[in-house]
Amino acid sequence: MGWVESLKRWGLHGSVDLQSERVGPIGAGQLSNLLAHNTTVHNLDLRETLLGPDGARHIARMLMTNTRLETLDLASNAIEDEGATAVARALKDNPNVCLVKLELQRNGISSEGAREIAEALRHNTSIEYLGLAFNGFGDAGASHVAQVLGSDGNRQLRHLDLGFNGVCAKGATALAQGLERNDWLETLELGYNAITDAGVMALASSVRLNTVLTSLGVPSNGISDSGVQELATALHHNSSLLHIGLSSNRIGEEGAKNLASVLMLNHALETLYLEENEVKEDGEGAAALNQVLTNTYRARSLCSEKQLAICMATHERLGDQSALNVLDHNMLQEVCKYAHDRIRRHIQYYPRT
DSSP states (O other): OHHHHHHHHHOSOEEEEOTTOOOHHHHHHHHHHHHTTOSSEEEEEOTTSOOHHHHHHHHHHHHTTOOOOOEEEOOSSOOHHHHHHHHHHHHHHOTTOOOOEEEOOSSOOOHHHHHHHHHHHHHOSOOOEEEOOSOOOHHHHHHHHHHHHTTTSOTTOOEEEOOSSOOBHHHHHHHHHHHHTOSSOOEEEOTTSBOHHHHHHHHHHHHHHOSSOOEEEOOSSOOBHHHHHHHHHHHTSOOOOOEEEOTTSBOOHHHHHHHHHHHTTOOSOOEEEEEEESOOTTSHHHHHHHHHHHOOOOOSOOOHHHHHHHHHHTHHHHGGGGGSOTTOHHHHHHHHHHHHHTOOOEEEEEEOO
């Protein structure tokens, strides 16, 4: 247990990185004792440390009394449902836990473990980031998590990663229904599942109503032009999404043109990933997307209310110049240029090789 002696010698404070160390269940027990009432360690990395369910139970015991740990990485430890349940119940039962980020990827967690985690989120008020990728709990697990999104549980949850879990259209539909009633989640990652067009259509429907989500990742999900058409239509009504990931799907020229068409009107979206689709570099879809990138979005006419709003928004940047007449033509040109400079459009696309 050389790492234990090192921790004792150098002290426990700040970040403790034990990634890939052979901690195991016994070491997890010792670590739990060291951190149970520790107030100086804020980040703990236990990725790939051979914890197993027993080791996870020791970590859960530590979470029952620790009130300072902010990030915990338990990825790739085969903690399974038993370990996930222990951690979830600790988060549920300790009202003073301040854990903000929890990584549980690659742990063999099934829908039952996902249910326990979802139940914990109904009571926990600290978790902002939850990573559950590579567990394979399918539609059932996604549905458990979706119920939390649509409830009045943890309203602090901002980022949710459900990639590589075998989620199909049914699970995506459940998540979409949760998003319709959700006003706190900002990032949803669903990459490398199997939601297909039916799933992205359901998500598109929720995008119409959701005004908080800023990033949606659905790469490698079997999405074609018909699914993208629904998403593009939804973007006509959405001004909150900033990033959309659609890489490695089956999107062709029509889908690219639909996206380009809506992006000429939707100025909120900043990043669009279309790599590894069926958009040809010399096709109509690529030409339409390039036109989006060269568009300057110059404001040709503004009502007085909008002019005033823009002037107020740039007050700090203009300094003393903010006293200038809001209707002054040169000032409006400067303000419009500033607004355009803030737009950082980034579109990536190239066909499959």
